Amino acid sequence: MKFNKKFCLGIECTAHTFGVGILDFEGNVYSLINDIFIPKEGGLHPVLIKEQHLTNFISTITKALSQANCSIRDIDLIAFSDSPGLAPVLRVGALIARMLSQKLKIPIVGVNHCIAHIEIGRLMCKIEDPLTLYVSGGNTIVSAFESSKYQIFGETLDLPIGNMLDAFARDAGLTHPGGPKIEKLAQESKKYFPLPYVVKGMDLSFSGLYTASKRLLESDQYGKIYNLTDVAYSVQETCFAMLTEVTERALAHTEKEEVLLTGGVAANKRLQSMIQYISHEHNARFEVVPLKYAGDNGAMIGWTGILRYKAEGGKNISETLIKPKERMDQIAVPWRT
Amino acid sequence: MLCHGGLRIRMHSTIKKEMIIRKGAEANLYYGRWFDKKVIFKYRIPKIYRIEELDKRIRNTRTLNEARALIKVKNYGLNVPQVYDIDTTNSIIVMKFIKGEKLKNKLNNLEDTNKTEIFKNIGSDIATLHMNGHIHGDITTSNIIITKNQKIFFIDFGLHDYSDSIEDKSVDIHLLKRVLISTHGKDYNTCYNAFLKGYKREYTKYNAEECQQIINNIEVIETRGRYVKKEERL
Numbered sequence: 001m002k003f004n005k006k007f008c009l010g011i012e013c014t015a016h017t018f019g020v021g022i023l024d025f026e027g028n029v030y031s032l033i034n035d036i037f038i039p040k041e042g043g044l045h046p047v048l049i050k051e052q053h054l055t056n057f058i059s060t061i062t063k064a065l066s067q068a069n070c071s072i073r074d075i076d077l078i079a080f081s082d083s084p085g086l087a088p089v090l091r092v093g094a095l096i097a098r099m100l101s102q103k104l105k106i107p108i109v110g111v112n113h114c115i116a117h118i119e120i121g122r123l124m125c126k127i128e129d130p131l132t133l134y135v136s137g138g139n140t141i142v143s144a145f146e147s148s149k150y151q152i153f154g155e156t157l158d159l160p161i162g163n164m165l166d167a168f169a170r171d172a173g174l175t176h177p178g179g180p181k182i183e184k185l186a187q188e189s190k191k192y193f194p195l196p197y198v199v200k201g202m203d204l205s206f207s208g209l210y211t212a213s214k215r216l217l218e219s220d221q222y223g224k225i226y227n228l229t230d231v232a233y234s235v236q237e238t239c240f241a242m243l244t245e246v247t248e249r250a251l252a253h254t255e256k257e258e259v260l261l262t263g264g265v266a267a268n269k270r271l272q273s274m275i276q277y278i279s280h281e282h283n284a285r286f287e288v289v290p291l292k293y294a295g296d297n298g299a300m301i302g303w304t305g306i307l308r309y310k311a312e313g314g315k316n317i318s319e320t321l322i323k324p325k326e327r328m329d330q331i332a333v334p335w336r337t
Numbered sequence: 338m339l340c341h342g343g344l345r346i347r348m349h350s351t352i353k354k355e356m357i358i359r360k361g362a363e364a365n366l367y368y369g370r371w372f373d374k375k376v377i378f379k380y381r382i383p384k385i386y387r388i389e390e391l392d393k394r395i396r397n398t399r400t401l402n403e404a405r406a407l408i409k410v411k412n413y414g415l416n417v418p419q420v421y422d423i424d425t426t427n428s429i430i431v432m433k434f435i436k437g438e439k440l441k442n443k444l445n446n447l448e449d450t451n452k453t454e455i456f457k458n459i460g461s462d463i464a465t466l467h468m469n470g471h472i473h474g475d476i477t478t479s480n481i482i483i484t485k486n487q488k489i490f491f492i493d494f495g496l497h498d499y500s501d502s503i504e505d506k507s508v509d510i511h512l513l514k515r516v517l518i519s520t521h522g523k524d525y526n527t528c529y530n531a532f533l534k535g536y537k538r539e540y541t542k543y544n545a546e547e548c549q550q551i552i553n554n555i556e557v558i559e560t561r562g563r564y565v566k567k568e569e570r571l
Contacts, residue, residue, distance in 0.1 A: 157561075192390045201512040201516075237388050237391060244386055251362070253516075277385060
């Protein structure tokens with residue numbers, strides 16, 4: 001299936017997802033395979049994730065190749081996630097990418113995970129210059145392109161939203177991932193308990209909200225005058241209202257005409273409706289990234305890799321070090337002017 | 338002070354949709370007349386996206402908070418809109434109309450010396466706030482108005498807070514710094530340095546040691562953010 005097209009294999013490996021995506025240089029996706037680590041108990045342990053990825057990567061890549069109906073020899077570019085994420089996990093992704101690049105003698109590029117989320121959103125939703133709310137287990141960022149970088153207008157000062165929801169779900173005895181379960185529970189209640197609502201300018205803080213909701217679960221009254229559905233409802237309403245408020249502030253400040261919602265938490269219908277509401281209030285077009293591209297996946301890494309490769313060319317192996325703590329507002333974005 | 342009922346009727350007769358002048362993130366601004374005075378109505382509109390209890394709590398506290406802050410801050414000689422009246426049931430503040438331009442839009446058309454002058458003055462104004470235990474909470478270039486004769490007006494005290502802690506004061510400055518970097522990248526150095534100069538000049542009169550602590554603490558806050566390398570943490 002070559003037809004003179006060039007193909008990129010993107011490897012997403014920052015946290016619990018080992019994702020492989022194959023796409024051509026025009027942005028058509030041919031395969032998308034995820035291998036997701038699901039803990040038996042507790043949260044995401046970096047070493048356990050790393051072990052699963054190391055065990056499964058060959059089969060995941062093979063599956064992706066057969067889904068795209070091509071051979072590994074057809075690949076012209078390897079892209080991998082080099083930042084930010086859990087260091088042991090990032091290292092696995094980098095290792096696999098370097099190995100493939102050297103073995104196949106094809107160029108390699110490292111990609112920032114957060115920028116990849118925005119770029120795949122722009123591609124899939126055919127959106128030009130959005131204000132992005134990126135909400136996931138590891139990140140909570142309000143970003144827009146300004147003075148040649150993806151600037152961060154607002155972000156969490158402590159816990160990311162998905163992390164907070166998962167931790168709360170764990171305390172409530174729900175299994176990982178907690179977000180969808182909380183969404184379902186919250187639909188069954190209309191009883192609101194006031195929880196800390198912390199917005200500082202366009203930044204957010206969720207740690208107080210987490211502690212307060214945990215206290216609600218530990219209280220004597222729990223199970224008597226209120227139950228888990230009520231707490232889930234209160235948590236969800238409070239933290240989503242905070243997210244919506246900062247997004248609206250950023251929207252009023254940047255005066256962008258498009259709003260993009262992405263990341264794993266973007267799957268939540270309640271959050272979608274809230275962000276949609278404020279987008280319409282400000283006459284901005286609202287788009288949610290299609291679910292399979294909103295969560296972590298290999299296609300977004302592949303696509304951003306293609307953009308970077310077209311602008312800067314491939315990297316030397318010595319330039320493919322992982323950067324677990326890199327901030328997206330520090331990175332040059334040569335493909336956008 | 339008029340009773341709320343009476344005021345509400347008056348307000349509803351003056352606020353008309355075509356008179357809206359600005360749609361902010363949390364409030365709409367309307368032109369209007371109040372006892373034949375040209376005024377601004379700042380109306381914190383109900384946000385249907387959040388549930389009513391939460392919405393009421395947020396709008397109510399912020400309206401009261403803002404009105405109180407505007408009145409108090411005026412005593413320290415800062416330029417803020419004069420508050421004429423408030424309506425807590427509907428979350429409306431009636432205040433003086435300030436004719437001028439948002440600093441955000443004006444900044445690009447200014448000479449460098451002018452920028453320095455303005456940010457020095459902003460710095461010393463914010464220092465005055467901080468010295469007296471007030472935190473603005475949302476210092477952005479959208480919340481500063483420059484009038485024709487170069488007077489600096491501060492608006493939007495909805496996130497205002499009372500605090501004497503070094504931490505809160507540094508966070509306040511940190512927020513401005515973030516806005517300058519993200520929105521005014523190429524002017525950031527000129528503006529921020531001028532701001533600090535003005536801030537130091539004013540705050541040092543009150544407490545030089547504390548001033549230095551506040552400024553040092555800004556860096557600490559930055560390194561506390563997400564994705565900062567361990568060895569760079571302070």
